[in-house]
Amino acid sequence: MILEAVMLYIKPGLECEFESSFKKASKIISSMDGYLSHELNRCLEIKSKYLLLVRWKNLESHTVGFRNSPEYQQWKALLHHFYEPFPTVEHFENIQI
Amino acid sequence: MILEAVMLYIKPGLECEFESSFKKASKIISSMDGYLSHELNRCLEIKSKYLLLVRWKNLESHTVGFRNSPEYQQWKALLHHFYEPFPTVEHFENIQI
Numbered sequence: 639m640i641l642e643a644v645m646l647y648i649k650p651g652l653e654c655e656f657e658s659s660f661k662k663a664s665k666i667i668s669s670m671d672g673y674l675s676h677e678l679n680r681c682l683e684i685k686s687k688y689l690l691l692v693r694w695k696n697l698e699s700h701t702v703g704f705r706n707s708p709e710y711q712q713w714k715a716l717l718h719h720f721y722e723p724f725p726t727v728e729h730f731e732n733i734q735i
Numbered sequence: 736m737i738l739e740a741v742m743l744y745i746k747p748g749l750e751c752e753f754e755s756s757f758k759k760a761s762k763i764i765s766s767m768d769g770y771l772s773h774e775l776n777r778c779l780e781i782k783s784k785y786l787l788l789v790r791w792k793n794l795e796s797h798t799v800g801f802r803n804s805p806e807y808q809q810w811k812a813l814l815h816h817f818y819e820p821f822p823t824v825e826h827f828e829n830i831q832i
Binding site for chain 2: 640641643657660677678679680681682683684687688689691697728729730731732733
């Protein structure tokens with residue numbers, strides 16, 4: 639299992655619209671092969687900041703399967719224009735401690 | 736429920752020692768009032784980077800209860816010397832979408 643984690647900075651004032659678009663986008667990602675779960679979290683200290691966590695079966699489910707899929711184009715169209723700056727996506731593996 | 740999320744940058748070369756100390760420290764945080772769960776995740780792209788996620792019953796369980804406790808001094812002594820730079824802790828609330 640791999641955890642995709644990304645800090646999202648939304649253009650100030652567009653938070654509600656982003657959350658509304660994310661609701662549609664979440665259906666897209668949830669349907670992908672290798673997708674396990676996701677959660678969107680909003681920062682208390684910086685209101686335009688969110689932490690998106692997506693759990694995938696393995697790294698390639700995200701980096702190859704999802705990103706090369708036609709569905710990713712829909713995901714981009716729904717979400718990418720809200721980000722400023724454009725986010726850096728990273729992947730993590732759980733340390734069992 | 737509140738999610739504490741913090742990106743930890745460990746001094747390169749000290750990752751194993753950090754993980755060993757974290758194992759001890761995890762017993763401290765797990766015993767605190769308002770603590771729900773935690774996970775430590777290691778970045779695939781940057782090997783000295785970790786994402787610590789701690790779920791608390793509410794914000795004050797972390798910012799008041801834990802940080803003002805004698806146990807926090809033990810937590811600091813076990814972990815803080817591994818960090819460079821010193822991390823920024825943020826709190827998040829889940830968006831139900």
